[in-house]
Amino acid sequence: MNLLDNHVHTTFSIDGKDSMETVIRRGIDIGVNHLTFTDHMEFHNDRFSIDFDKYCSSITELREKYKNYINIYTGIEVGYQKHVKDKINEILSYYPFDFILCSTHTVDKIDVPNKKFFEGYTKEEAYRKYFQSILDTVRSFDDYNVYGHLDYVIRYGNFENNKVIYNDYKDVLDAILKHIIYSDKGIEVNTSGFRYGVESVHPNTSILRRYKELGGEIITVGSDSHRATDVCKDFHRAYEMLKYLDYKYVCMFMERVPVFMSIEKSRDGVVA
Ligand SMILES: [Zn+2]
Ligand SMILES: [Zn+2]
DSSP: OOOEEEEEOOTTSTTOOSOHHHHHHHHHHTTOSEEEEEEEEOEETTEESSOHHHHHHHHHHHHHHTTTTOEEEEEEEEEOOGGGHHHHHHHHHHSOOSEEEEEOOEETTEETTSGGGTTTOOHHHHHHHHHHHHHHHHHHOOOOSEEOOTTGGGGTOOOSOOOOOGGGGHHHHHHHHHHHHHTTOEEEEETHHHHTTOOSOBSOHHHHHHHHHTTOOOEEEEOOBSSGGGTTTTHHHHHHHHHHTTOOEEEEEETTEEEEEETTTSOOOOOO
C-alpha cells in the first residue's frame, strides 16, 4: 500500500497556508507513505521567492524526526521563465533535489492568472500562447523530471467555455508530449482542478489519453495542496481516471530517479 502525494506546498511558498510540520502531521494522520514537498521557486522582483538553504535544511530535519512514520522528499516547483534560465540551472544543480516539477505560471513576464494575459486574445490565441511557451520551455530547458498541470491556463480565462479540446490544439500538444516522452520526462496529474471548479484533473482526460497513445509512461499524481487538509485531495478520482485510461503505474522520484508503483497497489486517496 503506497499513498503518495508529489505536489505539496507549505509556508515556504508565498501562497502556502500551513507549516511543513503541520502538513507532515496531516499526511501521517491520513496514512500517506510518501510526501514530496514542492514549494514554489518563482523569480519576481529580481529574486527567487524561497530561501533554499532553509527549505532544504527544514526538510532534512523533519525527515529525520518523522522517519518512522512517513517518507519525506525534497522537491521544488520551478516556475520557469526563460530570462532567468541560467540562474534556475545554477540553483537546481547546487541543491540535492529528489524531484523537479517544471510549471508555466508566467509567460513573457506576465502571470497567467493576471487578466492582462488574456487581453486582446481569443480563447484559442491565449491558449496557444500558453502551450507555445511550454513547447519553447521543453525544447530549451532540460533540468526537470515532470511537467506540472499542463493545461493550467484553463483556470483563468473568462470564457463561456474554458475547456481545452485536445483536437483543437493537437499540433502544439503533440509536439509538447512527444518532446517530454523522448527526453525521458513525465507529466503530472494534478487534482487541484477539482478545487478550482474546472471539474477535471490537469491535464484533462483527452490529453492524458494522447500521452499514453504516444508512449508516455511517467506520471506523478499531485494535489498541489496549499493547505494541509488538501493533501491527497480527490486522489480517488485521479486514480479512477488513470485506471480507465489503462495506466498501470504512477511514479515518485528519489534523487531524481523515477520509482514506478503499481496503481493497483497504490491506495486510493482517503480524502473525500
Ligand atoms: Zn503550479
Ligand atoms: Zn503548485
